[in-house]
Amino acid sequence: MQNAEIAQRFEEIADLLEIQGANSFRVRAYRNAARVVEDQAESIAALAEQGSARLQEIPGIGKDLAERIVALVETGTIPQLEELRSQVPAGVLDMLRLPGIGPKKVAALFHDLHVTSLDELKQAAEQGKVAELKGFAKKTEQQILAGIEQVASFGRRFSIAEARANAEAIVDDLRALDVVTQASVAGSCRRRKETCGDLDVLVTASDSAIVMDRLAEHALVAAVLQRGETKQRVRLHAGIELDLRVVPEESYGAALQYFTGSKEHNIVIRRRAQERGLKLNEYGLYRGDEYVAGRTEEDVYQQVGLPWIPPELREDRGEIELAEQGRLPQLIELSDIQGDLHMHTTASDGTATILEMAQAAKERGLKYIAITDHSQRVSMANGLDAQRLRAHWQAIDQARGKISGIELLCGIECDILEDATLDLPDDVLAEGDWVIAVLHYGLKQPRAKIMERLLNAIQHPSVCAIGHPSGRIVGKRPGADIDYPELFKAASEFGVFMEINAHPSRLDLDDIQVAAARDHGIPIVINTDAHAPAGLDVLQYGVDQARRGGLTAADVANTRPFEEFMSMLRTAR
Ligand code: DGT
Ligand code: CA
Ligand code: CA
Numbered sequence: 001m002q003n004a005e006i007a008q009r010f011e012e013i014a015d016l017l018e019i020q021g022a023n024s025f026r027v028r029a030y031r032n033a034a035r036v037v038e039d040q041a042e043s044i045a046a047l048a049e050q051g052s053a054r055l056q057e058i059p060g061i062g063k064d065l066a067e068r069i070v071a072l073v074e075t076g077t078i079p080q081l082e083e084l085r086s087q088v089p090a091g092v093l094d095m096l097r098l099p100g101i102g103p104k105k106v107a108a109l110f111h112d113l114h115v116t117s118l119d120e121l122k123q124a125a126e127q128g129k130v131a132e133l134k135g136f137a138k139k140t141e142q143q144i145l146a147g148i149e150q151v152a153s154f155g156r157r158f159s160i161a162e163a164r165a166n167a168e169a170i171v172d173d174l175r176a177l178d179v180v181t182q183a184s185v186a187g188s189c190r191r192r193k194e195t196c197g198d199l200d201v202l203v204t205a206s207d208s209a210i211v212m213d214r215l216a217e218h219a220l221v222a223a224v225l226q227r228g229e230t231k232q233r234v235r236l237h238a239g240i241e242l243d244l245r246v247v248p249e250e251s252y253g254a255a256l257q258y259f260t261g262s263k264e265h266n267i268v269i270r271r272r273a274q275e276r277g278l279k280l281n282e283y284g285l286y287r288g289d290e291y292v293a294g295r296t297e298e299d300v301y302q303q304v305g306l307p308w309i310p311p312e313l314r315e316d317r318g319e320i321e322l323a324e325q326g327r328l329p330q331l332i333e334l335s336d337i338q339g340d341l342h343m344h345t346t347a348s349d350g351t352a353t354i355l356e357m358a359q360a361a362k363e364r365g366l367k368y369i370a371i372t373d374h375s376q377r378v379s380m381a382n383g384l385d386a387q388r389l390r391a392h393w394q395a396i397d398q399a400r401g402k403i404s405g406i407e408l409l410c411g412i413e414c415d416i417l418e419d420a421t422l423d424l425p426d427d428v429l430a431e432g433d434w435v436i437a438v439l440h441y442g443l444k445q446p447r448a449k450i451m452e453r454l455l456n457a458i459q460h461p462s463v464c465a466i467g468h469p470s471g472r473i474v475g476k477r478p479g480a481d482i483d484y485p486e487l488f489k490a491a492s493e494f495g496v497f498m499e500i501n502a503h504p505s506r507l508d509l510d511d512i513q514v515a516a517a518r519d520h521g522i523p524i525v526i527n528t529d530a531h532a533p534a535g536l537d538v539l540q541y542g543v544d545q546a547r548r549g550g551l552t553a554a555d556v557a558n559t560r561p562f563e564e565f566m567s568m569l570r571t572a573r
Contacts, residue, residue: 001044001076003037003038003044006037006044007033007034008034009077009081010034010037011030011031011034012081012093013080013081013084014031015093016081016084016093019103019106020087033060033065036058036059036060044073048070048073048074049073052066053066055070068080088110089116089117091117091120092106092115092116093106095118095121098144098151100143101147105136105140108135109130112134113130118148122145122148125144128141130144157196157197158196158197158239159194159474159475159504159505160189160192160196160507161504161538162504163195163240166236167199167201170218171185173218174201174211174214177205179206179211180203181205181206182204182249183201183204184202184256185199185200186200186201186255186260187260191260191312192547192548194474194504194510194511194545195474196240198240198241199236199243200243202244202245202255202259203247204249208229208230211246212232215242215244218234221235221242222236230245230247231245232244249295250284250294252296253293253295253296254283254285254293254294257269257301258280258281258282259282261314264316265316265320267316268320269300269301269304269320272305272306276305278303280300280304285299285303305324306320306323306324307323309328310547313328313550317515329551329552330553331550331551332543332551333543333553334540334543336543337539337543337559338562338565339368339407340528341369341370341372341411341465341527341558342370342411342525342530343371343528344530345357345371345373347388348373348381348382349374349531350531350532351532355399355402355403357530357533358399358403358406358408359403360533362405362406364536366406367561368408368565369406369409370411370433371396371409371411373389373392373412373413375389375413375423377423377441378415378440386424386428389424393410396408396410409434411435411436412424412432413436413438414463415440416437416438417453418441418442420449420453420456422437422456422460422463426460426461426462429460429462430461434464434569436499438467439480440471443471445480447483450480450482454487457496458496459490464497464569464572466487467527467529469487470510471508472506473506474505474507488516488517491517491520495572497522497523498522499524499527500514500525500526500527500545500546501542502538502539502540502541502545503528503529503535503538504538504541506529507542507545510545511545511549513549514545514548514549514550514551515549518550523568524555524556525556526539526545526546526556528542
């Protein structure tokens with residue numbers, strides 16, 4: 001447990017006590033404790049393991065507090081905190097995030113108005129009930145409503161899947177207008193970043209008012225936040241906000257370059273312009289007052305001595321150097337993918353049969369798939385034991401005779417158990433064509449244990465690939481604490497492939513590790529992890545992640561024709 005987490009628990013106790021109207025000295029004692037813990041350079045948890053006396057040597061930590069810390073480190077919680085949490089609904093604490101609202105006001109809202117969440121607070125404020133409370137003015141009520149809006153959107157990032165679906169629908173509809181000549185999404189969404197804070201859209205048009213009206217009335221738009229002559233900001237029903245800019249034709253390339261970002265990439269590009277006696281902004285490239293270029297992105301890059309750089313690479317992670325040397329990679333494309341090596345059927349937690357998945361994959365142009373249902377440890381997902389797996393593989397073998405034009409591999413998504421052993425016996429695993437080893441449980445184990453598990457799996461003679469290596473869920477759950485250089489070194493030594501799990505909630509490996517895995521010469525596979533036919537359609541997001549990592553088709557094993565993929569697999573092992 002890190003110091004910040006310990007401190008956060010004490011802050012929570014202080015908040016809860018204050019909301020309950022506890023003695024202010026007690027409240028302050030916990031706030032002080034939080035600060036003392038947070039400011040320590042040494043690990044408080046490590047000190048706590050040496051006992052309460054060791055902790056009491058730290059100024060500001062008395063006997064009581066030291067014992068609470070020891071209990072917290074040993075059990076993961078504090079009885080007093082649990083007790084307080086049971087008395088105050090979780091949503092009440094959310095109200096503390098509102099600007100200008102402290103524990104005293106929250107206490108009044110909770111006790112006098114019986115409001116227990118931001119949603120209920122919003123309702124009460126809209127009905128004017130908040131202003132009627134003692135100590136609350138009409139102004140406070142408005143402040144609360146504005147704060148709720150802010151909290152709802154602040155810091156929230158949206159998955160690339162949701163971002164793209166919304167942005168592309170709007171861009172398509174704007175492009176369909178007669179007055180519109182060009183339209184594009186820009187920003188992080190165009191760079192295919194795994195999450196987007198907001199959406200940026202650029203348009204050229206002969207009449208900007210028509211474009212503005214079309215957006216304001218769009219079915220996906222919930223509210224117009226700001227509207228000017230050529231700029232509009234709206235909030236979509238999905239919650240994400242979108243900036244639309246209508247720009248002149250001669251500025252379109254410069255604006256697209258500017259608003260695609262990233263900021264870091266743009267700083268370097270602007271510097272290169274300056275070095276050439278040019279000024280670059282969102283309107284164009286200028287020499288003094290004279291317009292030099294800006295109609296297309298290609299023109300802008302050319303003027304600063306570079307070829308056009310794919311948006312996915314624009315993060316200032318070496319792409320400018322590669323561009324300068326004429327060594328930009330020919331990035332992989334969706335159409336390069338020939339196989340999908342991770343999917344589920346009704347044998348575990350999928351909704352379609354082997355043949356239905358094979359048919360769906362074939363319809364999407366794939367030439368081979370691996371059926372990889374769960375192993376027994378994932379009992380929630382009806383994971384397979386040795387006997388059921390052998391029967392399932394027989395069923396896959398029989399399915400081979402019932403469909404042509406697509407090859408089926410007998411695979412398994414085998415858990416790497418908390419004790420670092422594999423979830424199925426060696427003799428069974430040895431009978432499979434394709435074994436993906438994965439972490440599902442014990443993701444919070446210390447790094448050394450996580451690495452022992454991954455390295456054991458890599459050294460297992462039947463393991464072909466590590467699936468969704470970190471186990472993270474984007475924006476929700478951090479992944480396991482992995483020593484990536486060590487992981488990749490072992491994978492490359494033992495010929496184990498690494499997966500980019502294409503599901504937008506996983507995208508695991510992430511973009512940085514994708515590039516690192518490639519640098520280790522590890523064959524990468526991009527897989528959907530589909531649990532239904534429609535699940536096969538997430539492949540694009542995995543390809544985008546690979547592009548952000550700078551991968552070419554040659555870096556990705558499942559761009560190979562089936563025979564070549566199989567011989568690659570045999571050689572690797
Ligand atoms: P996001 O929305 O947080 O996912 O990330 P972006 O990259 O879409 O950022 P956003 O929406 O704030 O701005 C879009 C692009 O516009 C950004 O990537 C670069 C450019 N940009 C915005 N503000 C600035 C700025 O202050 N300086 C520079 N150089 N570029 C900016
Ligand atoms: Ca953005
Ligand atoms: Ca923006």
